Amino acid sequence: MASISDSEEVVEVEEGAQPAYRVDQQVGFHLRQANQRHVSIFTGMMGDRLTTTQWAALTKLNEIQPCSQNQLGRETAMDVATIKGVVDRLVARRYLQTAPDPKDGRRLVLSVTDEGQAAIERNVDIARAVTEETLSPLSSAERMMLVELLRKIS
Amino acid sequence: MASISDSEEVVEVEEGAQPAYRVDQQVGFHLRQANQRHVSIFTGMMGDRLTTTQWAALTKLNEIQPCSQNQLGRETAMDVATIKGVVDRLVARRYLQTAPDPKDGRRLVLSVTDEGQAAIERNVDIARAVTEETLSPLSSAERMMLVELLRKIS
DNA sequence: CAATAGTTGTTCGCATACAAACAAACAAAA
DNA sequence: TTTTGTTTGTTTGTATGCGAACAACTATTG
Numbered sequence: 001m002a003s004i005s006d007s008e009e010v011v012e013v014e015e016g017a018q019p020a021y022r023v024d025q026q027v028g029f030h031l032r033q034a035n036q037r038h039v040s041i042f043t044g045m046m047g048d049r050l051t052t053t054q055w056a057a058l059t060k061l062n063e064i065q066p067c068s069q070n071q072l073g074r075e076t077a078m079d080v081a082t083i084k085g086v087v088d089r090l091v092a093r094r095y096l097q098t099a100p101d102p103k104d105g106r107r108l109v110l111s112v113t114d115e116g117q118a119a120i121e122r123n124v125d126i127a128r129a130v131t132e133e134t135l136s137p138l139s140s141a142e143r144m145m146l147v148e149l150l151r152k153i154s
Numbered sequence: 155m156a157s158i159s160d161s162e163e164v165v166e167v168e169e170g171a172q173p174a175y176r177v178d179q180q181v182g183f184h185l186r187q188a189n190q191r192h193v194s195i196f197t198g199m200m201g202d203r204l205t206t207t208q209w210a211a212l213t214k215l216n217e218i219q220p221c222s223q224n225q226l227g228r229e230t231a232m233d234v235a236t237i238k239g240v241v242d243r244l245v246a247r248r249y250l251q252t253a254p255d256p257k258d259g260r261r262l263v264l265s266v267t268d269e270g271q272a273a274i275e276r277n278v279d280i281a282r283a284v285t286e287e288t289l290s291p292l293s294s295a296e297r298m299m300l301v302e303l304l305r306k307i308s
Numbered sequence: 309c310a311a312t313a314g315t316t317g318t319t320c321g322c323a324t325a326c327a328a329a330c331a332a333a334c335a336a337a338a
Numbered sequence: 339t340t341t342t343g344t345t346t347g348t349t350t351g352t353a354t355g356c357g358a359a360c361a362a363c364t365a366t367t368g
Contacts, residue, residue: 021278022217023210023230026285027297028192030304032206033231035185036355037308042182043356052186053324056177063176070346076177077187079326080347086324106333106346124175131180137306143181146307149300150184152291154191190325197326207354224316236355238318243353260316260363313366318359325354335344 068107222261
């Protein structure tokens with residue numbers, strides 16, 4: 001604790017001598033911005049008004065179907081409340097369909113419809129291009145490094 | 155340009171022979187997840203129910219005040235609609251105050267209140283700890299590398 | 309000056325994102 | 339079997355995040 005007295009240099013000045021705090025020097029700020037740019041690129045290039053999360057859910061389900069709703073949420077890193085909304089909207093578009101699980105009264109079994117399949121085939125090359133465009137400022141080595149570092153802090 | 159002719163290697167065989175598309179191999183997926191973890195750490199550690207965006211707006215304004223609402227939005231990479239909501243909530247908490255700009259009838263001049271200052275001082279060390287915790291899986295060199303790569307793709 | 313163009317702030321609608329609380333169904337243990 | 343605990347899905351509330359359209363005001367140009 002600094003002494004209560006001595007007005008002169010009550011300046012317990014550097015109290016740690018820490019450099020000034022700047023938001024724009026914190027990782028969180030750059031993570032948010034980089035993600036924003038990526039989403040922006042995705043939205044601009046992708047067809048069928050698909051969002052990043054919808055695309056993630058759709059293609060992931062196509063990999064691992066059949067699958068319950070919450071399980072798909074875990075696979076795509078989405079909250080139970082979030083995945084519900086995403087699935088609802090994909091079902092409304094007829095990209096996914098749901099059916100009750102005969103073996104488990106709680107579960108909804110999800111699967112990709114033909115329309116969903118068609119949407120994937122229609123957009124998968126674009127999705128690859130989105131990744132390419134997002135990473136375009138980086139060299140090949142930097143790209144691998146970035147993904148690896150992101151994986152480490154996830 | 156490739157020559158138009160010569161069937162020989164017309165073998166665009168597998169139509170690209172591309173590896174299977176996996177969402178969890180795309181940067182976007184990892185950007186989203188890394189950001190999620192950071193926000194989660196932030197929410198768990200920070201006091202006063204401050205969110206990442208509120209903290210960014212508050213501390214940035216403290217740096218550059220006085221400042222208009224849209225300008226603060228640009229400085230913190232927030233949409234005009236987004237910054238309005240953030241500012242409204244910070245004003246409701248009395249962390250910020252607004253005043254009409256005498257020289258420009260459109261502008262709202264924003265400034266940080268004493269309560270806002272106190273909130274910053276109360277949480278700035280925690281904010282530093284949040285960054286530290288987010289980057290904890292990385293070495294010092296990796297941390298600098300990550301921020302640099304994120305900056306490049308922003 | 310008058311017409312045009314750009315800026316600032318507002319509002320609406322849609323889509324994540326997550327905490328929290330809840331009911332129904334299943335699983336494990338007493 | 340009954341109790342306890344867990345999992346699945348739902349709903350509510352709050353907070354970004356952005357496209358799009360809009361009014362009010364300022365700046366620019368003819």
